[in-house]
Amino acid sequence: MDEMNKRVFLLAIYKKEEDESLADVIKKMDNSKVFTQKQGKKYLKELKKEELVNDTSLTMLGIEKAKEVELEFKI
Numbered sequence: 001m002d003e004m005n006k007r008v009f010l011l012a013i014y015k016k017e018e019d020e021s022l023a024d025v026i027k028k029m030d031n032s033k034v035f036t037q038k039q040g041k042k043y044l045k046e047l048k049k050e051e052l053v054n055d056t057s058l059t060m061l062g063i064e065k066a067k068e069v070e071l072e073f074k075i
Contacts, residue, residue, distance in 0.1 A: 005035050006043045007069045013047075013058055014066035022056065 012025050026040035035043070047053040052062035 002043075005039065006046060007072075008034060009040065009043045010047060010052060010058075010062065010066050011069045011073070013053065014063065014070070022053070 009025070009029060012029060013022065016025050022044060026037055026044065029035055029040055030037045044053065047062070051059055052065055053059065058066060
């Protein structure tokens with residue numbers, strides 16, 4: 001479940017509005033009961049470690065991975 005939530009979070013970051021921060025995305029996911037803020041911070045840390053996210057947005061590698069995830073969910 002953790003891996004799925006992390007992928008959903010990556011996609012949510014990809015789809016976020018320009019004026020939204022990563023913390024805002026975590027809050028949205030918490031409000032939607034996808035995962036808690038504590039889990040969101042853990043996922044964010046993991047995504048940064050994997051170099052998919054920097055301090056404010058997705059990296060180029062993160063964008064490519066998010067596009068793959070988006071295609072998976074469309075199928």
